[in-house]
Amino acid sequence: MSQKGVSDLNDLLEGITTKIGEFTQAIKDSYQRIDTFRESIDKKMISLNESITTLTNVIKEEDQILSKNLRDVIGEVKAEVQSFKEEVKISEIKDILASLKKLVKIPEKNAINKNVEKIVNEIFEITKELKGLK
Numbered sequence: 001m002s003q004k005g006v007s008d009l010n011d012l013l014e015g016i017t018t019k020i021g022e023f024t025q026a027i028k029d030s031y032q033r034i035d036t037f038r039e040s041i042d043k044k045m046i047s048l049n050e051s052i053t054t055l056t057n058v059i060k061e062e063d064q065i066l067s068k069n070l071r072d073v074i075g076e077v078k079a080e081v082q083s084f085k086e087e088v089k090i091s092e093i094k095d096i097l098a099s100l101k102k103l104v105k106i107p108e109k110n111a112i113n114k115n116v117e118k119i120v121n122e123i124f125e126i127t128k129e130l131k132g133l134k
Contacts, residue, residue, distance in 0.1 A: 041129065041130075044129075045126070051115060051118050055116060
């Protein structure tokens with residue numbers, strides 16, 4: 001084989017080796033990006049689970065408050081009914097109903113709404129990142 005042929009063959013092999021090295025590095029970089037993305041999604045899923053747990057706890061607390069208020073109102077109504085054995089006028093009934101209306105305390109839903117909003121936003125973030133993979 002001539003000196004020129006050997007030199008050309010060496011250049012060709014060197015080029016192939018360089019391309020294989022670049023390809024290998026690109027694969028390593030892709031794996032690294034996938035791992036970073038996976039870690040990001042894992043963190044977001046953990047955050048989402050924590051938000052759902054928080055929402056569940058808030059709902060339980062609100063349910064307890066509403067249940068207590070309902071029991072209190074029922075107790076008040078029973079007490080009012082017990083205290084009026086004789087017939088009352090319609091104007092008196094209106095006054096009683098107005099006073100009962102004041103007894104009912106409904107807690108604000110701000111805590112629940114904020115948690116639901118946080119969960120929905122986290123789900124949208126995860127969805128956007130998953131769509132970005134395609």
